[in-house]
Amino acid sequence: MGRKFARFLIVLIAITLSVICICHIPALLFKELPPPANQPFAMEMKELGFFPGNYFIELKKTFIELLHFKEISYVAQGTNVERTIFPYILESYAYSLLLLFVSLFIALVFAVLFTTGTFYLSRKMQGIVKNILTVLEALPDVFVIFSLQLGAIWVFKHTNLLVAEPYSLSGQKIYFLPILTLSLIPMIYLYKNTFLMYENELGKPYVELGVAKGMGKLYILIRHVFPNVLYSFFYNLKYMYLLLLSNMIILEYMYNIYGILQFITNHPSYEIISVALILLTFPLSIVFFFIQSFLPKGVTFYDQKAM
Known part of the structure; x- marks a missing residue:
């Protein structure tokens, strides 16, 4: 059981890292351009291309933010109020998960x-x-x-x-x-x-x-x-x-x-998307671990036992 649990933790870490890397694919393909000097309030522009440097910069920022996940914040929709995502994201998360x-x-x-x-x-x-x-x-x-x-x-x-x-x-x-x-x-x-x-x-x-x-x-x-x-x-x-x-x-x-x-759609930052998708993948991983651990041995393959 201990070996299975250790393997499960490794898989969980691998899933977490994969989710974070996948969430940052837009940073690999798009790069924000600074507004023109004569139009400081112009709409945000993005350049399409291949930007591995930008990808790793954004990835590094997200990892630093996730190490202090309680401090990740967002601006509440329709207001100028800045909030930390916890515990507000948990209410939406619990509802969706249910x-x-x-x-x-x-x-x-x-x-x-x-x-x-x-x-x-x-x-x-x-x-x-x-x-x-x-x-x-x-x-x-x-x-x-x-x-x-x-x-x-x-x-x-x-x-x-x-x-x-x-x-x-x-x-x-x-x-x-x-x-x-x-x-x-x-x-x-x-x-x-x-x-x-x-x-x-x-x-x-x-x-x-x-x-x-x-x-x-x-x-x-x-x-x-x-x-x-x-x-x-x-x-x-x-x-x-x-x-x-x-x-x-x-x-x-x-x-x-x-x-x-x-919640992700309204607040589409890399940190919030990463946190939300990690929260969504964890339950399935945990359920699979327990099912695989407690599934009867005779059910783990088509053995045609039974009579």
């Missing part, structure tokens, strides 16, 4: 439930479900987010029933519609992929042996098939988290949510 992890959990649970239920349908219906999932998966994320938001407005307009807040006002925190929106897109992806993985597992000899022994379909699916696809679920989490993050950018803008990504 939406992300609740949505991911709901997507995982419903993908498994729907997949299990689908195998009680006829072969023809299973094929129809698969085709519907393919069509839904092809829909743009913006279309799904906008449709759900518009649907809530349409219901309110025709029934005077506000089923969910379609827009955040004055810093209000809304949960139902953002979580529903965020969980729907990864759920479709997971549903389809879990269905295909189940199909692949059901054709293997250990399942046929279970059927021959008189085991029920539900027992075989949950007790034997699901553990063998659990490892794929584990590796899909990385893709799901990145997918949720990309959707979160659109969602925060369309629902006027003041989450951590909106």
Whole structure:
């Protein structure tokens, strides 16, 4: 366990350094130009090119700032008040993280439930479900987010029933519609992929042996098939988290949510962007470490054990 933890710390440091270096790519490609002498208040101009010197200067500044992270400050939007980012960024961070992890959990649970239920349908219906999932998966994320938001407005307009807040006002925190929106897109992806993985597992000899022994379909699916696809679920989490993050950018803008990504957009300095992205990558790294540490050994590879 100690060796695993040491390896985890090394990985965490490598991720942190990578995030900081990636955040500074604009400094490698763009360099700020001083305003003309006769126009001291002119708009800020940038030169496009390749500036490794500028990149390392900005990188050095950020590392120094991060060593004193409690002193990193920003000017509050719409005011001239300067604040340190802590603890103000933590409120936006906690809100975004709650939406992300609740949505991911709901997507995982419903993908498994729907997949299990689908195998009680006829072969023809299973094929129809698969085709519907393919069509839904092809829909743009913006279309799904906008449709759900518009649907809530349409219901309110025709029934005077506000089923969910379609827009955040004055810093209000809304949960139902953002979580529903965020969980729907990864759920479709997971549903389809879990269905295909189940199909692949059901054709293997250990399942046929279970059927021959008189085991029920539900027992075989949950007790034997699901553990063998659990490892794929584990590796899909990385893709799901990145997918949720990309959707979160659109969602925060369309629902006027003041989450951590909106915080970055409003205060786009290298230090703040680095801190925010490090905060977003840490939870996934920690979750992966604990899952990998406590995942049963029989689930870490497709061993076809079980009977």
